[in-house]
Amino acid sequence: MKMSKLFVQTLREFPNDAEAISHKLLVRAGYIKKLTSGIYSYLPLMQRVIAKVSKIIREEMNAAGAQELTMPFVQPSEVWEKSGRWEVYGKELARFNDRHGNKMCLAPTHEEVITSVVSGTFTSYKQLPINLYQIQTKFRDEIRPRFGLLRGREFIMKDAYSFHTSQKSLDSEYENMAQAYKRIFARCGLETKMVQSDSGAIGGSVSHEFMVLTSTQTGENDVFYCENCEYSANSNHAESLLVQADVDGSQYGCNKKELIDTPNIKTIEELADFLKIPSRCILKSVFYIADSKPVLVMIRGDKEVEETKLLNAAGAIEIRPATNDEAIEYLGCEVGYLSYLNVDTTKVKLIFDKSAKGMKNFVIGANMPHKHYIGCNFEKTPEFIDVSLVKEGELCPCCKKPLKVTRGIEVGNIFQLGTKYSKPMNATYTDENGEDKPFIMGCYGIGVTRTAAAAIERYHDDFGIVWPKEIAPYHVDVVPVNTDDKEQMEIALKIYNELLNVGVEVVLDDRDDRAGVKFKDSELIGFPYRITVGKTIKEGFVEFKERKTGNVEKLTPSEVVEKCKKLLLN
């Protein structure tokens, strides 16, 4: 491709409406163009990157025994009503009516459709297991799209679904997919960590996410991991053992139950300060509304509620902190002095976080304004459930070493769905005994556009993108410094044609611009290698520069062609 013909316009400045570095660079380097919030055109350079990532995914999925198909992007409400998700999915599911008034939606995922595709087609145990995948646009009407391609509303996803007759078979395919994913991301030049996660709206029991660890702020997930063993998990799923600590209030003068005045002291911090007691000796009450039902969470004062865990514990679809008015309505007391004491448990659900276990002589709200109790103890030991956020330094649940935390971008995930969809949708096969059984399913996703963006988050510098060569839009940029110089142009064209002929993906920067412009663009766009044909051609040399390291070699034109062949062709 000649640069003068390539559909690309680089910008001198970063766009104002971008925050994440991948977003800024993708716009500035001419890869994407926004149409509206969270919705982008993929320009020719981006299209090539998407094609590269997709090709790697296809090769590895096919090698792993999966088969590609394509399912409809526009779907009728029927299948969603069958699975029960028409009600549950919420506003993220973009819905509309067709001209006949039929309820339709844009596909955010394909569990329902794949289940209906397989159901009635693969009806014998002899035909199973099977794994089917597609690479396709998805639409999720995100509450807040952001960070460009990292969280668009419209995005490209590879989604795969497997169907089994036994848990054992699912386990084996799950592992097969985990291995395939590791190969896919490795081939994309990305180091990923496979972490345990919550299964969220997709459902099911076991699930893992593949994270690109970033340490920058744009990683949207906190990942807790252990350096001593293999344990790692998304913060929405991570567990920990609390560091052994003194949680007996009697050491701080709270040895018997007593009602005390705590005027205008609302936060745990203020209370701890007022009573000269560590916050870990206070039992904090946090009030939530889960699907319009009140839930009061009791948690150790120095810990925070993890809302995804709480959502699961409450068996709810949606959860939010309650307002002060709601606290007065349900508990008869303003926020700041709440407690589980004297709460009507037929109206308000109580959840005790496991961090409260072992607390003695603790401080707690009195459910009366401006009053707390000190020296409280559980009368009956409640059931403790884990609904708290892990903190760095707490102990690994496997090996009891301190956990570390880092930020990560989720580029893929794998789920064991079980019969979550096949049962309600009545999707069955006939087993050896002639009995109908629901399929046992798994599903496996990769964000294709997000993977590309994650690669930029991970690999860039002050000059621009530093693509891993496997997913770069082109491999080599041939730059004649002065297009008016006949010799330079001739040699550049010769190198370009030779590379083109042997299948190296190459561009020739034949624009009549100064060298600086071409060098800047080359680095911004992120071509892995640049061949500069300039004044050194007088001595018979061109320059070969590696984007990643900045290393420059002086080579003859024929040497440089050989070098590229060696580096880029197998």
Place this chain on the structure above:
RNA sequence: CGGGACGUAGCGCAGCUUGGUAGCGCACCUCGCUUGGGACGAGGGGGUCGCAGGUUCAAAUCCUGUCGUCCCGACCA
């Protein structure tokens, strides 16, 4: 949806306080000159100032409403 900010040319911005009929840099077009790190000179094209009302002799500027975009939170590939 809650909290904050911003909408002026393709991009980045000024002008708004104190109303007088729109400007700068980049990009784009033409010519010249230049060619190893985003040159220079001359000329040129492009904007219903997000939209709709209102105030006024006069609105980018003041008022009201509305739409959109971005940032912080809950959701997720």
